[in-house]
Amino acid sequence: MPAADDVTAVDRHTDLHEPVLAWFDVHARDLPWRSPRCSAWGVLVSEIMLQQTPVVRVLPRWRAWLARWPAPADLAAADTAEVLTAWDRLGYPRRALRLKEAAQAIVDRHDGQVPADPQALRALPGIGEYTAAAVASFAFGIPETVVDTNVRRVIARAVTGIGLPGASLTRAEMRLAQALMPARTDRANRWNAAVMELGALVCTARAPRCDHCPLRERCAWRAAGSPAAQTPARRQAWAGTDRQVRGAIMAAVRADGSVDREGLAAAVAKTGRLGSHRPAPAQWDRALAGLLDDGLLTDQDGRLTFPR
DNA sequence: AATTCGGGGTG
DNA sequence: CACCCAGAATT
Numbered sequence: 201m202p203a204a205d206d207v208t209a210v211d212r213h214t215d216l217h218e219p220v221l222a223w224f225d226v227h228a229r230d231l232p233w234r235s236p237r238c239s240a241w242g243v244l245v246s247e248i249m250l251q252q253t254p255v256v257r258v259l260p261r262w263r264a265w266l267a268r269w270p271a272p273a274d275l276a277a278a279d280t281a282e283v284l285t286a287w288d289r290l291g292y293p294r295r296a297l298r299l300k301e302a303a304q305a306i307v308d309r310h311d312g313q314v315p316a317d318p319q320a321l322r323a324l325p326g327i328g329e330y331t332a333a334a335v336a337s338f339a340f341g342i343p344e345t346v347v348d349t350n351v352r353r354v355i356a357r358a359v360t361g362i363g364l365p366g367a368s369l370t371r372a373e374m375r376l377a378q379a380l381m382p383a384r385t386d387r388a389n390r391w392n393a394a395v396m397e398l399g400a401l402v403c404t405a406r407a408p409r410c411d412h413c414p415l416r417e418r419c420a421w422r423a424a425g426s427p428a429a430q431t432p433a434r435r436q437a438w439a440g441t442d443r444q445v446r447g448a449i450m451a452a453v454r455a456d457g458s459v460d461r462e463g464l465a466a467a468v469a470k471t472g473r474l475g476s477h478r479p480a481p482a483q484w485d486r487a488l489a490g491l492l493d494d495g496l497l498t499d500q501d502g503r504l505t506f507p508r
Numbered sequence: 509a510a511t512t513c514g515g516g517g518t519g
Numbered sequence: 520c521a522c523c524c525a526g527a528a529t530t
Contacts, residue, residue: 328526349524396525435521
């Protein structure tokens with residue numbers, strides 16, 4: 201239930217709509233999943249692939265994926281091994297498993313049609329609050345409030361006046377984002393895409409191009425002198441982590457089809473993906489056990505392969 | 509609320 | 520070389 205000050209916030213910020221929507225009319229990228237001819241399944245696949253993965257890296261894999269599995273039933277019937285191979289180096293390969301599980305659930309529960317209902321979408325494997333809202337809005341024109349890292353950053357700066365949003369999406373942020381939604385359905389759906397695009401192309405995390413921003417004259421952060429954001433907490437390093445070792449093992453299996461468990465270290469070294477890191481035995485065990493437990497690998501009498 | 513889960517382009 | 524990217528699931 202919105203408080204009185206939220207209503208004030210709406211009155212203060214509805215004037216954001218016109219500049220952002222007008223900017224989007226001119227500067228929106230021509231992405232294939234934005235085409236009116238793109239299926240809901242195409243939108244869903246794009247949203248899964250785009251989770252923590254930049255657009256430019258998704259584009260070629262998305263095209264190949266849709267050409268090979270043009271409908272949920274096609275992916276539901278595919279071998280997991282083929283799916284993991286097609287996922288290639290997109291990262292977070294568990295997403296590929298969940299996408300296949302989602303396809304199976306769509307066949308089982310929704311007669312092979314991607315559901316439009318946000319709650320039904322949210323119930324599918326690998327689909328959280330963001331992705332459910334994005335598919336509902338972009339594929340079906342249901343004006344859910346779509347809040348990704350780009351939207352959070354634009355609102356944090358333009359409205360709240362801080363350099364960067366916090367580590368995790370808060371209820372207050374979500375309520376603010378909802379209060380900023382245009383009232384008309386068509387504008388609300390376009391607003392979702394437009395704010396996201398503004399964050400991706402102009403209001404970027406590292407070096408925002410404020411000179412090109414349609415909100416430069418009314419941005420709260422800029423009005424405050426663009427104060428530096430609070431120093432973010434250090435993230436997990438990459439070199440030497442279990443994640444690096446897991447990724448290297450997956451790369452070895454992708455390259456060779458299968459790998460003898462005894463020769464794992466040699467096969468992985470051949471991929472060159474570990475750099476100078478030489479995992480200790482305990483780390484090999486941990487990484488391998490994790491991949492097996494996640495269903496990303498199977499061990500058939502000492503041969504490691506992708507599951508069928 | 510904090511962690512885990514890839515990979516690669518970029519300032 | 521640190522940082523970031525159309526997040527989700529688990530704890």
